Amino acid sequence: MFSDNHVHTQYCPHGSPEVMEMYVQAAVKKGLTRLTFTEHAPLMIDDTVPEKDSAMSLEDLSAYIKEGEKLKKRYQHDIDIRIGLEVDYIEGKEKETEAFLRKYSSLVPYSILSVHFILLPDGTYFCIDYSKESFMEKIDQVGFDTLTQTYERTLHKALSLPFGDVTPKTLGHLNLIQKFDKAHGRKVLLDWTALLDKVSENHYRLDYNFAGLDKPLYGQTYPSAQLVSQALDQGIELSHGSDAHHPDEIGRYFERSVENG
Ligand SMILES: [Zn+2]
Ligand SMILES: [Zn+2]
Secondary structure: OOEEEEEOOOOOOOOOOOOHHHHHHHHHHOOOOEEEEEEEOOOOOOOOOOOOOOOOOHHHHHHHHHHHHHHHHHOOOOOEEEEEEEEEOOOOOHHHHHHHHHHOHHHHHHOEEEOOEEEOOOOOEEEOOOOHHHHHHHHHHHOHHHHHHHHHHHHHHHOOOOOHHHOOOEEOOOOHHHOOHHHHOOOOOOOHHHHHHHHHHOOOEEEEEHHHHHOOOOOOOEOOHHHHHHHHHOOOOEEEEOOEOOHHHOOOOHHHOHHHO
16 A cells, blocks of 8 residues: 555656656655656557557667666665566567566566557457547447457466566456446446466466546546455455656546555
8 A cells, every 4th residue: 555556757648748757856845755667668569549658668678778777776775666567468479578677677576568459350459448439449440349358368468477477467457448438338248257267377467557536437546446356355466557658647536446445
């Protein structure tokens, strides 16, 4: 509860220009004892969103790590800073992703593995959390069931140690596919129990992500309170994260954690 383990930086092209130190200062001010930077790792595919701004560029990676290390030292008496990445699990790019993770293996223990892109039956990649409009359009094109079932299938692969011993074992926002729930009004019927079983079987943690509370078409945490309770019952470890893209969002809503209720 006293650590925020999902934090972005100025190296995120869809985030804010506030520098990493501002996030550190916000965390110290909030009384957090640990902050983990998890910038979006460079993408292994051509970005499919119009702005091409889903992830950090490869050129920025070493500057990001260096700046993190510098802050870790500078603030060592105030807060424990860790440097990881938010890595995309991209079906079909497992080899490339694994090679990347081997090269940066020191970041793996603090990294998050997320599914933002799914590989559709027509061979194209689709970003599920980009916009309501693109999500609704994709439902019309491929059908709601294909979309949600492809996400579920992709999650199972992400939860099956796709990169062996360099697989990041914190699964990001498990039910991100529900981000636009209130736009389509349909129930996403995935077998969540089977997914949680996979989480526990392969000893992953879950990113307990509070950004969803600020998404107007969703309005809950990822995973939802009910799923979080189920996960806790199964002994699954949670990793609290604000998914902050601005320093003001550090530690957002952590007081609403089900563990507090
Ligand atoms: Zn982001
Ligand atoms: Zn994130």
